[in-house]
Amino acid sequence: MDPNARAAANRQFFNDRAVGWSERCWGDKLRAGGLEAKLERLFAAAAIPAARRILDVGAGDGFLVPFLLPCLAPDAILTEVDVADQMIAENQKRHPDPRLRFLVADASSLATADRYDAILAFSCFPHFADHAGTIRHLGGLLAPGGRLAVCHLQSSAEMNHFHRGAHPEVSNHELPAAVALARLFTAADLTVAAAVDEPGFYLVLGQRPNS
Numbered sequence: 634m635d636p637n638a639r640a641a642a643n644r645q646f647f648n649d650r651a652v653g654w655s656e657r658c659w660g661d662k663l664r665a666g667g668l669e670a671k672l673e674r675l676f677a678a679a680a681i682p683a684a685r686r687i688l689d690v691g692a693g694d695g696f697l698v699p700f701l702l703p704c705l706a707p708d709a710i711l712t713e714v715d716v717a718d719q720m721i722a723e724n725q726k727r728h729p730d731p732r733l734r735f736l737v738a739d740a741s742s743l744a745t746a747d748r749y750d751a752i753l754a755f756s757c758f759p760h761f762a763d764h765a766g767t768i769r770h771l772g773g774l775l776a777p778g779g780r781l782a783v784c785h786l787q788s789s790a791e792m793n794h795f796h797r798g799a800h801p802e803v804s805n806h807e808l809p810a811a812v813a814l815a816r817l818f819t820a821a822d823l824t825v826a827a828a829v830d831e832p833g834f835y836l837v838l839g840q841r842p843n844s
């Protein structure tokens with residue numbers, strides 16, 4: 634598919650689902666329990682409590698925000714980024730905290746002079762068209778020592794099985810095995826600190842060298 638048509642269709646797909654996204658996607662899983670412990674594992678690995686500048690890409694309507702805010706210092710800034718403007722509109726409505734910033738942008742090209750201590754790509758990476766380019770771009774937005782985390786609460790096999798049976802718009806959106814994604818981190822000059830791909834949890838964590 635032509636890349637512009639793919640991008641437009643991807644944006645439209647998520648814009649159409651923006652209202653009520655978190656409840657539909659996460660409500661039952663939250664009520665089933667065990668989800669908070671996995672998020673704590675992610676936040677500890679990404680060193681969120683020590684971070685002052687945090688980027689949450691593919692943020693949707695801000696599912697992570699209520700979990701992130703209690704971990705953040707009063708002077709921390711959390712930037713919520715999504716390519717779908719309706720997701721960001723919902724996110725902004727739901728989360729009036731002054732530490733939040735909102736941005737409509739593609740993760741592979743978002744332009745900012747800021748550098749981040751932590752970048753989270755949570756439950757969104759399969760939808761990015763250019764995997765290698767996005768890792769390279771996001772890696773370039775890290776401050777020295779900053780961490781980039783690609784995380785899912787399923788293994789790559791579980792995630793890909795789910796997408797294959799889902800709507801045709803996303804049925805070929807693939808999450809690479811963690812070892813394969815780790816290679817893209819290395820190619821982007823990030824030090825791989827974790828590559829976990831197990832039932833119920835996926836995390837590839839990269840760190841930008843200090844100098």
Ligand SMILES: C[S@@+](CC[C@H](N)C(=O)[O-])C[C@H]1O[C@@H](n2cnc3c(N)ncnc32)[C@H](O)[C@@H]1O
Pocket residue numbers: 643644647648655658690691692693694695696697714715716717720738739740741755756757760761762
């Ligand atoms: C499955 S939803 C997950 C949203 C949120 N992270 C959550 O866990 O509820 C994927 C999100 O990624 C966004 N997205 C897809 N492609 C993107 C891109 N190239 N750049 C930024 N965001 C993108 C979608 O608009 C959507 O909001």
